[in-house]
Amino acid sequence: MNPSEIATELPWLWSGLAAYALATFVAIWGVAPRHHVGHGTAGNINIDTRQHERLVLGLLLAALVFLTIAIAQRWVRIGHGPWISLFELLMSQLLSLGVIFTLAYWRLPGLRASAVIALPILWVLGTWVLMLDPKASHFPATYYNEWKWVHVFLGKVYLALLLLGVALSGVMIMRRFKRTAVFFTRMPPDATLDKIAWRFMMLALVFDSLMLIAGAVWAQDAWGRYWSWDALETSAFLTWLALALGLHLRLTYRIPAWISGLMIIGIFVLAFTTYFGMPYLSPSAHKGMV
Amino acid sequence: MIRMIRAVASLKVTLVGIIMLSVGAALSYDNRIDSTAWVIVVPLAFLSVNLLAAIFTNPRINKQPGLLVFHISLLGIVILAAIGRLTYLDAHVEIVQTQPFDPRSMMEEYRGPFHAGSLEKVQFIQGPYTVDYEPGMQRGLTFSEVFLPDAQGNSVSKIVGDDRPLILEGYRFYTTFNKGFTVLLTWIPDQGAPETGTVNMPSYPLFDYKQANSWTPTGGEEIKFWLQLQTGMDPEAKWRLDGRNVSGVLVVTQDKHRVELNPGDTLSVKGGQLRYEKLLTWMGYKIYYNPTIKWLFFVSMLSVLGMSWHYWKKMASKPWPDGVKDPEVKSDKSNMQGKTV
16 A cells, blocks of 8 residues: 555544544533532532633643644645545634634633534534545645635634634523523623624624635636636525625514524524535535536 | 615615525526526616615615725625626637637637627737646646747747636636647648648547547548547556657548558548648637626725724724623623614
């Protein structure tokens, strides 16, 4: 077997996923209601959240380091970045979503309990990537274009902002049920979460718009047209419209927080399908890629 | 009148417009050939009227510079896209090595009703090209050499390929996967003057297994032939397609007999003689012309700047409500309820 065919990145990938799994477990453990533990103050929900949060942060950082090494190993092995196959797309998203979520987790302590929603979503990607073949992918000639970097970077920030919005939406929805509401007693009220979630959506709209523009410039250079309603372009445009619709709906009607949360989740599902459904349904990200 | 304009400017109308456009986009999904452009044009026109009315009547838009810039830019994008569709040109052309670009040889040509480019001013001569292949016949980089006339009348070489189009007079020439070999033939009739011409063989390596074609010279009968190529192609390894390193034997079937011609060989057929002069290559280009693309980029960026400016003004004074940066600080619920950002 050719040495370049041995997937040396896999142990690092597995380590990264294990760190995410542990972080998920500790995050849930940290907000789960218990009695007579530690020195918390919230009635019978008495836990030392700070210690758990520090551990979650440490595990997230470890996961990011492992995933970075995994991507670097693969890059060296196959000679190009994680741009092509679904295995590569998922691996790079696990890193980029993780980076931005970790930043938010670090800088916004009041929202940390939302890790209970965000980290399992990362694990959906993690489980998926484990089922895929890590074989080397072909790097098409049109992918040498510099605009690809801009397009991909903006897309990653955009999806990560949606993830932050979804995490808060999940909290707003789970608070409607007694059993799950107790996980989020330390978080700000729904009205605040709703406001922040839609701020993330606004930023997502900015990055989504920039991603579409950068993608159009790349498509013009690479395939001789800036827009052609291919599966991925149409799906991305529908997500942009869904974001615009959500923002205008909020301006037009008073929307209860949980419905607002459902809207954000719907937008995320559309974006998720665009990222991971279209490349999966079609052998190439865009028609005419090669 | 004002009341009517306000009704048209309503946010509820905007919601209907966005839903209509979403349906139109969904119908255009994956560039379906049976979908009509009207499913996009009608919602865009509807939204444009709504937006124009809102710009004039809605203080939420016209009193906030960022939002105003964003929404005017959106209108600009729609207008530019419409101008683009009216003035564009989309076509394909196959150009033989050593031959100049000839607009008359364009194929699959679509152009907007007001297309007014200077295609006749586009001048270049096709040179040789190389295409790299990875194992498994995965196409890599294409380097196509073209020769352009400079101000002194000299010929200047330029390499184009893939995402580096040749741009002349606003027309963008993109190399494509469609390329192959050409045989240069001379027909020497029993009576009359000789004529020389080229015959393009099917795309290579896509149709590697059927490099066949035919030619009917003036006053002669149809001559069928196929080309036996030695390109060095190896589907299991890296290799480079380079017409300068390729040899081709022209196999002509005459009266059920197979005759092999090397470059320079002549064959006597009914009505005259056929001389196989030499092997050349041809490159297929996609041609695209749209005078609005630079403006579209500029206006699109302006729209994002406007939107960003608006959000910055909204968020800069207090980026995070109480309780977000510091969980110990409780927020005032009454101040939050029902407010939008």
